[in-house]
Amino acid sequence: MNESKVIVVIHRFGDYILGGFVNYAQVIDHSQHQVIYLVNARGHEDIRAYHNQAARIFEIADLEDYASLESAVQSTVQEFGQINLIIAMSEYDLIHAAMLRTQFNIQGTSEERVALYRDKIVMKKRIHSDGLRIPHFLDYQNADEAITFAEKVGYPLILKPRLGAASQGVKKVLNRSELEEALAVIEAANESDGYQCEEFIEGHIFHIDGLIQHGELQFIAISQYVNGCFAFSQGIPNGSFIVTDRLPLKNRLTRFTEEVLHSLELRNGCFHLEVIDRNDSEAVFLEIGARMGGAETPFLTLELFGVNLCEEWIKIDLGTFEPFNIPETGIHGGLLQIPEPRVVPAEVVHVKSIINEIPEIFDEQIPAIGEIMDGNGSYYHISGRYMFRGNSEAEVEEAIHKAIDLFHIETKPLEPSTV
CATH class of the missing domain: 3.40.50.20 (Rossmann fold)
Structure with a gap:
């Protein structure tokens, strides 16, 4: 016993x-x-x-x-x-x-x-020291340093909180004028020591979710974003679909994931890694969390793979985890979040159900008529949440785009509460 x-x-x-x-x-x-x-x-x-x-x-x-x-x-x-x-x-x-x-x-x-998994500067310094590709970045201290850095790496430029989540507080600036304006806001809020400047890298963005035990991968799911988390923070739908058909890509990003986990000494538990694939040939580290992904990620993982990331993570911690076999191919799925209305607080007047119009959708979560959107819904209390299952990556990706096009919600702005 x-x-x-x-x-x-x-x-x-x-x-x-x-x-x-x-x-x-x-x-x-x-x-x-x-x-x-x-x-x-x-x-x-x-x-x-x-x-x-x-x-x-x-x-x-x-x-x-x-x-x-x-x-x-x-x-x-x-x-x-x-x-x-x-x-x-x-x-x-x-x-x-x-x-x-x-x-x-x-x-x-x-x-x-824990700083290796929460502080974006600490994690990137470690990753870089082990020879893995990261965006060029600056541990932001003052506006002059940031402007000098921008002149070196060019625009667009990303301003990102060191400890943020879900792209909260992330700013993308296109030129010096926008940079100076954003820096003024950061300094006015006395948040200069909590930000970093980061090179903008063009390429598809992936989130990689998995479990590791004793330094060995026990489960991995690699998903390509449709729009992405930053887009969601700007009021644009965010989705992703799992990579299963493109095995060379999957194998390359799996190897990169193993290198990142080894570098950060993450040997046991759950992880959520974000990567840019520059020129479809070079994986670039963005950030990692020693926890499961948000939004529909854990639900989709359970539905498609039968893996409860929370419970398996606990088993790893307890020493009761038992390895399982997941098919290399044949599992195709994705997710989609439609953000809250741009003007909040607002009352839902009408929302269109699309689950019967897109056969790949197997789960739809939409607000009820009369429900109040208050701007604090994160990835959950939002205009729409969807999970997809299909016969191929391409089919799921197409279904996600179709859902974005078909979705429609009408809301009535409310006066903000003065209480």
């Missing part, structure tokens, strides 16, 4: 954001291990079906409040002894989980190591 462990789970998911996607009771034996949950209200509701199996539950109003997390972990140590494992699935919890591991001497990704 395996030794009993004290396991802390930080869980913020629920309702329309991965609600019910991970069942901790199915992958962690709560009768053998002491499982302590640190949750917000949404996360607490998400574990309601088995919350009585928990050794302890701390409901924390704001999981961003490190002092509250620290207090809960301190109470856990006093009551149950040394913590063996901290599980944190959300990108927004990775840094605090690492800080807790360091402070309380818990195994796993430390505060020092």
Whole structure:
């Protein structure tokens, strides 16, 4: 029988954001291990079906409040002894989980190591030092440095937060005038030390999602973006389709992924890597997260491959993971997110269902008439969410473009609340 462990789970998911996607009771034996949950209200509701199996539950109003997390972990140590494992699935919890591991001497990704998977400058410096291609970049300190850098690498230029997610705060500038305007906004917000300048590289962008155990890939899915995350942040639909027909491309990007994971010493867990394929011949590292991809990615992975990224990640951490075989070819699918209306808050007046018009769509999530779009929907509470299954990459890509063309929503702008 395996030794009993004290396991802390930080869980913020629920309702329309991965609600019910991970069942901790199915992958962690709560009768053998002491499982302590640190949750917000949404996360607490998400574990309601088995919350009585928990050794302890701390409901924390704001999981961003490190002092509250620290207090809960301190109470856990006093009551149950040394913590063996901290599980944190959300990108927004990775840094605090690492800080807790360091402070309380818990195994796993430390505060020092987590920067490799959260800080875009730290990760790129490491990747570059190991000889892998990255965009030229500048750790931005002041406007003069940024302008000098732009004159060296040319336009367009990307301004990107060091610790951002989902392209939030990313700016693309086309000339010096736009750069100076963007820099003025950054400096006015006192965010100069949180930004970087990055060379713009032309090419198809891919997201690569997978699982790794003891330094060996256990699962990988390579997907080519349609428009992309930055486009989505600008109000343009974002989709992707899985690469399965183009085996030379898949094999080349798989090798690059293995090199990146080795460079960043990511040996166990889940990952979401973003890569530009320059001139369809040279993989260029963009960024990586030591977590699963967002939007429909985990749902599509489960539907097409039968792989629950959350639960398999937990098994890797627990040491209970068992390898599985995934077909090299024959699985074709994709996803699409239609962003919220440009003017928010707004009430949905009409939205067109297209699931019956495009046979490749097998799942459609659209808002109800009267629903309010408030601008805070991320990739979830938005105008439309779709998953596709087809007979080839090309068929799925064509279906995604067709869905973008056919989708239609009408909204009525509301006066912003003054409360």
